[in-house]
Amino acid sequence: MLIPLIQNETLKIIRRKRFAVVIAILFVILALVTYSQYRRLREQQNRNWRAEIQQRVANFQNMMRRGRLNESYARGLRAEAGRLQFYLDHDIEPDKPTGPLFVRGFANASGWLLPLLVAMFGADIVSAENAEGTDKLLLTRPVRRWKILTAKLLTLFMFATLTLICGAVIAYAISSPFLPSGGWNAPTFVGFQLSGNSVSLDSVRQLPLWKDTMIAYGLQWYALLAVAAIALLLSVLFKSSAAAIGTMLASLIGGTILTRISPDWTAGKYLFVSALPLADYYTGQPPPYDGMSMLFCISLLGAWAIVATTISYAVFTRRDVFG
Amino acid sequence: MTELTPTLTASNLTKTIGHKTIVDSVSFELQQGEIFGFLGPNGAGKTTTIRMLVGLIRPTAGSVRICGYDIQQNFEDAMRCVGCIVENPDLYRFMTGRENLEHFARMLRVSNSEIERVADAVSLAHRLEQRVGTYSLGMRQRLGIAQALLGNPKLLILDEPANGLDPAGIREIRELLRRLAGEQQMSIFISSHLLAEIELTCDRVAIIHKGRILREGSVRDLISSRRDMELRVDDVPRASVIARERNLTFRTDGDRIWLAMEEADAPPLLSALAEAGVKIFHAQRRAQSLEEMFLEATGGETVD
Numbered sequence A: 001m002l003i004p005l006i007q008n009e010t011l012k013i014i015r016r017k018r019f020a021v022v023i024a025i026l027f028v029i030l031a032l033v034t035y036s037q038y039r040r041l042r043e044q045q046n047r048n049w050r051a052e053i054q055q056r057v058a059n060f061q062n063m064m065r066r067g068r069l070n071e072s073y074a075r076g077l078r079a080e081a082g083r084l085q086f087y088l089d090h091d092i093e094p095d096k097p098t099g100p101l102f103v104r105g106f107a108n109a110s111g112w113l114l115p116l117l118v119a120m121f122g123a124d125i126v127s128a129e130n131a132e133g134t135d136k137l138l139l140t141r142p143v144r145r146w147k148i149l150t151a152k153l154l155t156l157f158m159f160a161t162l163t164l165i166c167g168a169v170i171a172y173a174i175s176s177p178f179l180p181s182g183g184w185n186a187p188t189f190v191g192f193q194l195s196g197n198s199v200s201l202d203s204v205r206q207l208p209l210w211k212d213t214m215i216a217y218g219l220q221w222y223a224l225l226a227v228a229a230i231a232l233l234l235s236v237l238f239k240s241s242a243a244a245i246g247t248m249l250a251s252l253i254g255g256t257i258l259t260r261i262s263p264d265w266t267a268g269k270y271l272f273v274s275a276l277p278l279a280d281y282y283t284g285q286p287p288p289y290d291g292m293s294m295l296f297c298i299s300l301l302g303a304w305a306i307v308a309t310t311i312s313y314a315v316f317t318r319r320d321v322f323g
Numbered sequence B: 001m002t003e004l005t006p007t008l009t010a011s012n013l014t015k016t017i018g019h020k021t022i023v024d025s026v027s028f029e030l031q032q033g034e035i036f037g038f039l040g041p042n043g044a045g046k047t048t049t050i051r052m053l054v055g056l057i058r059p060t061a062g063s064v065r066i067c068g069y070d071i072q073q074n075f076e077d078a079m080r081c082v083g084c085i086v087e088n089p090d091l092y093r094f095m096t097g098r099e100n101l102e103h104f105a106r107m108l109r110v111s112n113s114e115i116e117r118v119a120d121a122v123s124l125a126h127r128l129e130q131r132v133g134t135y136s137l138g139m140r141q142r143l144g145i146a147q148a149l150l151g152n153p154k155l156l157i158l159d160e161p162a163n164g165l166d167p168a169g170i171r172e173i174r175e176l177l178r179r180l181a182g183e184q185q186m187s188i189f190i191s192s193h194l195l196a197e198i199e200l201t202c203d204r205v206a207i208i209h210k211g212r213i214l215r216e217g218s219v220r221d222l223i224s225s226r227r228d229m230e231l232r233v234d235d236v237p238r239a240s241v242i243a244r245e246r247n248l249t250f251r252t253d254g255d256r257i258w259l260a261m262e263e264a265d266a267p268p269l270l271s272a273l274a275e276a277g278v279k280i281f282h283a284q285r286r287a288q289s290l291e292e293m294f295l296e297a298t299g300g301e302t303v304d
């Protein structure tokens, strides 16, 4: 029943060249990052990684001793220092520039990039029809409005998924000529937790890299679906695509700045942007506010997505369509 | 013989936005095979009425039935009987004509062979592979009509279909519409602000002004029979006296006088004028303009 409608929506996204632009952006960014990784690899042919990591940990500790740091920044430093110390203690080199680690790193690095890209085609999926006047035809065919919106939402989910997969595939493909491409089974450690002033290692577990990567991507995927649902709402509410995309960008960037500069405004933890970098929190970066467990973040994103979708349906199926 | 359900019934359609009533208790019916004209000046409420007919906006009061289905309760069944253009023929400019038709064919679940049929009907087959963004307004109007014809609907609703078409195109589309109404018993609803267009295309017409239907009737009664006699004479006051004696409605302007009358009344009037010594330089029967009809219908209130 919905298949032909999804086919239509897919065709429209492709013909609007939205997806092509997204892939191009991913390609350019990943190529640049790969190049920098490659240079690092070349420069450090016979480096002493232990010394390097020790130096970094020492730097972090100095910064914290000198004090006068923003609380959320200090927490980040503390967590990272604890994580690096753990790798030193176990004699495992973290952050080695390899293809698989590069792919794994993309799950985190893309925490902000991918939501922006998803917002790019999400925010105009309804508003563009309105702006171009095509909704008058779309909504006067023998198909109920809720079905049309459902097709649009599913198509958006599909493209959000595809964007993430393409990101991972491009990251691997682009890095494989330059970085060592093996190492999917390398051990990684997850579960670092900040308790008070020290990093707790009680719940640290070892995982093969591929498994760790799957989890990080799974979380990122979940976050992207939530972003897609919110983008759909903006697209329904705004008549112009530019306004919808602009609002999405503003809330992503503004929300992030807000959580960084005023960590004592604790209501900020209910913003969806606070919970968005799920993969970062999974890796060990502390969330900006206390009490933001992984479960809390996942539920919060889910709640935002459900509320946004409910409003989208309520508005879209009822509203008057004027020119 | 089966009982005839009207293809389209609008009862007491009303739309109020804020305190402004844009469409006010509009009712009409369309029978099978009938072409119905909706005639009114800019801002009369034609497009708003059409938006209510096809479910784009919810009437403040009143209801619409298409092929017996209420569009609020049975939207899908009702809309399966309709093809429409609302306001402008806006299609996806970034896709080709064919992709646009395929898009809507998929929603209707009609086969792709339909596409060739409707494209031929509006003579657009040769441009189907080009992007709609490259089309002229007339071509987009044709594509819009083709799209409306997909799936052979029982009812066609076209908002100002003559927009953007050249005279030959207008004639071609008019012939197509008459053929569809005649051969396939399609009911067609056309809105327009052009009196001549409605007169040539439609069987029945409703005249809408400021959201209200002022008159409704056959094109013959409402438009064709209402012709003025325009005279240019040397002595307008004298001619006026004679017209008044004969109980004719008239108005004057400079050396001209316009009289509303039936064709049969013309020869006696002309003789009477000649006998009275009024010199007639020019005499012509001409259709009332839309504006004049409104003047008559509203009793002097001007069209703004």
Ligand SMILES: Nc1ncnc2c1ncn2[C@@H]1O[C@H](COP(=O)(O)OP(=O)(O)OP(=O)(O)O)[C@@H](O)[C@H]1O
Pocket: A322, B017, B022, B040, B041, B042, B043, B044, B045, B046, B047, B048, B049, B193
């Ligand atoms: N969304 C709206 N809000 C308020 N007023 C509106 C809205 N849409 C239309 N109107 C008003 O309703 C009136 C009727 O508009 P409508 O578009 O139905 O006219 P129309 O008969 O189609 O005119 P045209 O020949 O110019 O197409 C106009 O005065 C217009 O200003």
Ligand SMILES: [Mg+2]
Pocket: B046, B047, B048, B087, B159
């Ligand atoms: Mg109009």
